[in-house]
Amino acid sequence: MKTINKAVATSQFSFCKMFFSAAASILLIAGFNQTWAQDAYPTKDIQLIIPFAPGGGVDQFGRTVARVLNDEKIVNKPIQVANKPGAGGANGMAEMVKRKGDPNLLLGIATHAVVTPLMLGTPHSYKNMTPIAKIFSEYVLLVVRTESPIKTLKDLEALIRKDVSKVKIGGASIGSSDHITIAKFVRAVGADASKMTFLAYSGGESNAAILGGHVDAGMGGLDLIDLVTAGKMRVLAISSAQRLGGDFKAIPTFVEQGYDVTHSTWRGIFGPPEMPAPVVQFWRDSLAKMVKTNAWKAELTKNQWVDTFESSDAFLASLNKDQESYSVLLQQLGLVKK
Amino acid sequence: MNLLYALFGTVLGTAIGVLPGIGPSLAISLLLPFTYKLVDPVGAFILFGGIFYGAMYGGSTTTILLNTPGESSSVVTAIDGYRMARRGRAGAALATAAIGSFIAGTIATFLLMILAQPLVEFALKFGPSEYFALMVLSLCTVTAIGGGVPVKAAFSTLLGLAIGTVGIENTSGQLRFTFGQAALFDGIGVVVAAIGLFAVSEVLFGLGNLRKQTSARLIEAGSLWMTKEEWRRSVFPWLRGSMIGFIVGVLPGAGATIATFMSYGIERRVSSHKDEFGHGAIEGVAGPEAANNASAGGALVPLLTLGIPGSATAAVMLAAFQGYGINTGPLLLQKHPDLVWGLIASLYIGNVMLLILNLPLVGLWVKLLKIPESLLYPMILAFSTLGVYSLGREIADLYLMFGIGILGFLLRRYCFPLAPVILGLVLGPMLETEFRRALLGSQGNWMVLFDRPMAASILVLALIMVLFPFISRLLATKSRS
Amino acid sequence: MSQPRRSVLNVLKGTWGEAAFTVMLPLFAGLYIWQAMQVTEPPSNISIGPRTFPLLVGWAMLATSLLLCWKLLVKMLGGQASQDAFVPAEDEETAIRDWLAVAVVVGVIAFLCAALEPIGFVVSIFIFLSVLSNFFSPRRWITNTAISMLFSVFFYWLFTRVLEIPLPNGILTGLF
Numbered sequence: 001m002k003t004i005n006k007a008v009a010t011s012q013f014s015f016c017k018m019f020f021s022a023a024a025s026i027l028l029i030a031g032f033n034q035t036w037a038q039d040a041y042p043t044k045d046i047q048l049i050i051p052f053a054p055g056g057g058v059d060q061f062g063r064t065v066a067r068v069l070n071d072e073k074i075v076n077k078p079i080q081v082a083n084k085p086g087a088g089g090a091n092g093m094a095e096m097v098k099r100k101g102d103p104n105l106l107l108g109i110a111t112h113a114v115v116t117p118l119m120l121g122t123p124h125s126y127k128n129m130t131p132i133a134k135i136f137s138e139y140v141l142l143v144v145r146t147e148s149p150i151k152t153l154k155d156l157e158a159l160i161r162k163d164v165s166k167v168k169i170g171g172a173s174i175g176s177s178d179h180i181t182i183a184k185f186v187r188a189v190g191a192d193a194s195k196m197t198f199l200a201y202s203g204g205e206s207n208a209a210i211l212g213g214h215v216d217a218g219m220g221g222l223d224l225i226d227l228v229t230a231g232k233m234r235v236l237a238i239s240s241a242q243r244l245g246g247d248f249k250a251i252p253t254f255v256e257q258g259y260d261v262t263h264s265t266w267r268g269i270f271g272p273p274e275m276p277a278p279v280v281q282f283w284r285d286s287l288a289k290m291v292k293t294n295a296w297k298a299e300l301t302k303n304q305w306v307d308t309f310e311s312s313d314a315f316l317a318s319l320n321k322d323q324e325s326y327s328v329l330l331q332q333l334g335l336v337k338k
Numbered sequence: 339m340n341l342l343y344a345l346f347g348t349v350l351g352t353a354i355g356v357l358p359g360i361g362p363s364l365a366i367s368l369l370l371p372f373t374y375k376l377v378d379p380v381g382a383f384i385l386f387g388g389i390f391y392g393a394m395y396g397g398s399t400t401t402i403l404l405n406t407p408g409e410s411s412s413v414v415t416a417i418d419g420y421r422m423a424r425r426g427r428a429g430a431a432l433a434t435a436a437i438g439s440f441i442a443g444t445i446a447t448f449l450l451m452i453l454a455q456p457l458v459e460f461a462l463k464f465g466p467s468e469y470f471a472l473m474v475l476s477l478c479t480v481t482a483i484g485g486g487v488p489v490k491a492a493f494s495t496l497l498g499l500a501i502g503t504v505g506i507e508n509t510s511g512q513l514r515f516t517f518g519q520a521a522l523f524d525g526i527g528v529v530v531a532a533i534g535l536f537a538v539s540e541v542l543f544g545l546g547n548l549r550k551q552t553s554a555r556l557i558e559a560g561s562l563w564m565t566k567e568e569w570r571r572s573v574f575p576w577l578r579g580s581m582i583g584f585i586v587g588v589l590p591g592a593g594a595t596i597a598t599f600m601s602y603g604i605e606r607r608v609s610s611h612k613d614e615f616g617h618g619a620i621e622g623v624a625g626p627e628a629a630n631n632a633s634a635g636g637a638l639v640p641l642l643t644l645g646i647p648g649s650a651t652a653a654v655m656l657a658a659f660q661g662y663g664i665n666t667g668p669l670l671l672q673k674h675p676d677l678v679w680g681l682i683a684s685l686y687i688g689n690v691m692l693l694i695l696n697l698p699l700v701g702l703w704v705k706l707l708k709i710p711e712s713l714l715y716p717m718i719l720a721f722s723t724l725g726v727y728s729l730g731r732e733i734a735d736l737y738l739m740f741g742i743g744i745l746g747f748l749l750r751r752y753c754f755p756l757a758p759v760i761l762g763l764v765l766g767p768m769l770e771t772e773f774r775r776a777l778l779g780s781q782g783n784w785m786v787l788f789d790r791p792m793a794a795s796i797l798v799l800a801l802i803m804v805l806f807p808f809i810s811r812l813l814a815t816k817s818r819s
Numbered sequence: 820m821s822q823p824r825r826s827v828l829n830v831l832k833g834t835w836g837e838a839a840f841t842v843m844l845p846l847f848a849g850l851y852i853w854q855a856m857q858v859t860e861p862p863s864n865i866s867i868g869p870r871t872f873p874l875l876v877g878w879a880m881l882a883t884s885l886l887l888c889w890k891l892l893v894k895m896l897g898g899q900a901s902q903d904a905f906v907p908a909e910d911e912e913t914a915i916r917d918w919l920a921v922a923v924v925v926g927v928i929a930f931l932c933a934a935l936e937p938i939g940f941v942v943s944i945f946i947f948l949s950v951l952s953n954f955f956s957p958r959r960w961i962t963n964t965a966i967s968m969l970f971s972v973f974f975y976w977l978f979t980r981v982l983e984i985p986l987p988n989g990i991l992t993g994l995f
Contacts, residue, residue, distance in 0.1 A: 368982060368983070368984070489883055489886055489887055489890070490887065492879075492883050493844065493880065493883045493884060493887060496876055496879050496880040496883060497880065499876045500851055500873070500876050500877070500880060503855075503872065503873045503876065507869050509869070510868070510869055512858060512859050512860075512869040513858075513859075514855075514858050514869060514873065515851075515854055515855075515858075515873075538928075541924065542921055542924055542925075543915070545917075545920050545921070545924050545951075545955065546915040546916070546917050546918070546920050546921040546924070547914070547915065547916050547917060547920075548917070548920065548955050549917050549920060549955065550916040550917050551916070710952075710956060710959065711955075712951070712952045712954075712955035712956035712959075712963070713948075713952045713956075713962075713963060713966060715951075716947065716948045716951035716952055717948065717970065719928065719931075719947070719951075720944050720947060720948055720970065720971075720974075723931060723935070723944070724944075724974060724978070727935070727986070728978060728984045728986070731984075731985065733932065733935065733936055736931075736932045736935065737932050740928050740929070740932060743928075744925070747921075748840055751836070751840075751915065752836075752837050752840050752841070766876075769872075770872040773867070773872065774867045774872070777867045778867070782867070
């Protein structure tokens with residue numbers, strides 16, 4: 001608790017009162033020395049910032065990671081989750097940058113670390129933070145309601161080829177995985193993605209629109225499988241590179257149906273900029289240990305998450321790849337000006 | 339044991355509802371980590387059901403007593419509830435809210451049990467055109483609020499709509515009116531605006547007269563119980579409010595705020611005490627409070643039948659289902675009947691507990707008004723600060739709340755009604771989104787808004803709502819001559 | 820409702836204040852319209868862009884506010900000419916008898932916003948509550964101060980310890 005306070009204090013002093021900042025940095029250095037002298041990081045509670053409101057997907061991810069790390073005794077100091085919602089994750093990233101070098105601070109975020117600065121022009125992205133690890137990925141499904149005349153991906157392709165603007169696709173917000181994936185499909189079919197009619201819904205409202213036939217086809221997360229097994233919806237394709245196991249075994253990918261479309265949303269953990277190297281290593285090791293526990297594997301199946309653990313350079317490399325593909329695609333969609 | 343969870347849930351829910359700024363969704367999501375560890379799924383959902391209804395009811399307490407609604411769905415209660423309190427009928431207003439909530443909760447749970455399947459089929463028929471028509475209809479309820487100066491009410495509504503356009507817009511993802519401030523990207527929060535407009539401005543008025551007033555602004559005198567007349571006038575609003583609330587609640591794209599405003603508008607139109615509205619008509623409390631709780635029950639219909647959340651709280655409950663590894667959707671009832679029936683049973687029990695708990699508390703709540711005003715008003719501000727800050731831990735929200743508070747103060751000073759601002763703010767984004775969704779889907783053909791039978795009939799209803807005063811005046815003059 | 824007759828001075832004050840406020844409204848509407856025109860139109864095929872709705876709202880706001888100005892002008896020039904447009908307000912609802920108090924409250928609120936994070940929740944809320952309550956009822960200063968203290972400490976404890984919502988500690992960092 002104390003170090004969080006110290007850290008909070010540090011950040012506030014540093015931009016509030018100049019003369020306090022000197023004292024604060026002495027405090028911080030003192031905290032450091034203490035930490036390393038005892039050689040048993042962490043000595044203080046850890047704060048894990050979630051840049052979204054409680055109850056959403058990213059929040060669930062952060063709280064699960066914090067719980068498993070503590071329950072499995074991989075990290076012996078409590079990890080406290082603090083929600084800092086707003087501006088597509090930008091508020092949380094700004095807080096990280098403000099508290100640079102803080103060894104007891106983490107951020108749990110998704111693709112927003114790449115997309116939000118591109119779309120909204122906010123100042124901080126993954127480049128301003130210390131990437132620690134990618135934990136898991138989620139894929140999206142392309143679905144239609146059972147009554148729909150669209151039976152296969154070929155049927156949808158035919159409709160899109162005829163007039164892309166007449167095909168109504170429902171899904172989550174503009175710039176989300178749902179939007180990006182269908183844009184990739186439209187592009188793969190050879191149509192102009194910026195001309196497509198994408199209706200953005202929030203929460204589960206898109207599912208209601210798909211079931212009610214207010215859109216021709218819809219995008220959604222793997223939780224749609226419940227509606228599929230109940231016979232209300234039909235899946236045309238999944239955005240993973242290979243077929244998934246379990247309930248999803250029967251679902252064909254875009255790739256095997258001959259379309260070059262893959263897409264995943266990752267969830268990952270970041271540290272603040274200039275986080276001390278030994279601390280970064282500690283978290284990489286701890287998270288690597290965590291994803292091997294049975295408790296974590298149980299969470300993965302329960303939540304339909306797909307393990308895609310990556311750390312250090314591999315994570316950074318995939319972030320850079322994301323950055324490139326997103327900026328190209330968002331430009332083609334007309335969402336980012338060049 | 340489950341009874342204990344239900345009791346704990348309702349107590350906690352009521353407490354949460356009373357504190358401004360902390361809503362049921364935040365409370366449930368904060369409790370989730372504890373419940374995963376301590377409680378089995380059935381117990382957890384019984385707990386959540388209690389919180390859900392408890393918080394819906396608790397919000398009316400501060401609204402009636404202190405004119406400080408903590409969320410948008412209690413805003414409409416402030417109009418007449420607070421006036422009742424000022425006339426010494428605070429006890430009756432709280433009682434009608436409590437009994438109305440009980441009746442509405444019970445009716446909603448019953449309808450949820452027997453009508454869930456056909457209702458969800460109906461809800462799925464609602465496309466953008468139907469939602470657009472529904473938003474127009476609810477916007478027309480401001481004509482019932484105006485209180486004598488229609489132009490001012492119209493301006494208040496437009497101001498609310500304008501405030502609602504701030505932030506990232508849904509349909510094409512553009513930023514509007516943000517002036518580069520990240521704090522404005524997500525728009526101005528309804529809770530921040532409601533607390534600012536009502537609580538802050540109320541405190542400014544209260545303290546701005548405190549040292550020079552002849553009699554206390556807050557009156558705690560008066561009988562606590564409802565009179566026979568008040569019972570008679572409450573019964574039908576409770577029933578009508580329950581029906582409206584439940585139906586609106588079932589629609590995933592609408593919400594409790596719309597239900598309460600609609601109920602208010604209808605009560606104003608059908609009441610034989612029209613001139614009392616705005617000055618403490620008990621129907622104006624009974625109807626909306628019932629609608630509020632019934633919509634909470636209605637929101638569970640798409641959640642339990644299709645796994646589609648109809649409100650923010652239902653969304654958190656969905657996350658909780660998934661956290662327990664329970665797959666929601668149409669198969670929920672087949673796979674986990676114990677859970678669904680446990681939840682429904684707990685809603686009944688929670689409702690009874692809410693009533694038993696809250697009727698005796700009415701006396702206690704009214705005693706709140708005995709706190710000296712010089713302490714009570716600053717405490718309201720302190721609570722507001724606490725509530726708004728804990729929502730996002732963002733100082734900018736505090737500045738926003740106080741800025742809006744000063745705006746609310748000026749609006750009130752010059753007799754602009756405040757409730758339409760909140761209605762506009764809540765409806766604006768939905769109205770625009772549905773409008774643009776409809777036109778996007780129809781390639782810009784405006785007829786899409788009118789050529790579907792359900793949408794057209796709702797629009798006709800809206801027209802009747804607006805023209806009703808003129809028609810009734812016309813009929814009155816005719817019959818006189 | 821029985822209300823004391825307002826003095827002529829009061830009516831004047833009220834009307835001029837109202838005039839100033841009402842004139843601001845069309846200005847605000849104009850500003851809003853101007854800002855709405857600055858919104859980026861996305862290049863994709865969206866028939867109704869992000870400007871349309873705000874512009875509709877803006878023009879409607881301009882029209883209603885001009886109507887309000889006109890009605891006020893008529894009222895100020897012609898006395899009771901349009902009685903129904905400006906219902907004589909219930910005095911207790913819209914009157915402010917103590918502008919100094921309003922100024923003090925606004926000032927203390929501004930202090931709270933600025934001080935909450937740097938000096939922390941407990942101290943700033945304590946100062947906020949005790950200053951306000953003692954300003955309005957100085958005779959009960961012991962109760963006021965004690966309750967302010969209790970309030971700030973209790974809610975700090977409730978939020979940070981029970982609900983686990985972090986609140987700023989400020990200058991008391993390290994004491995808890």
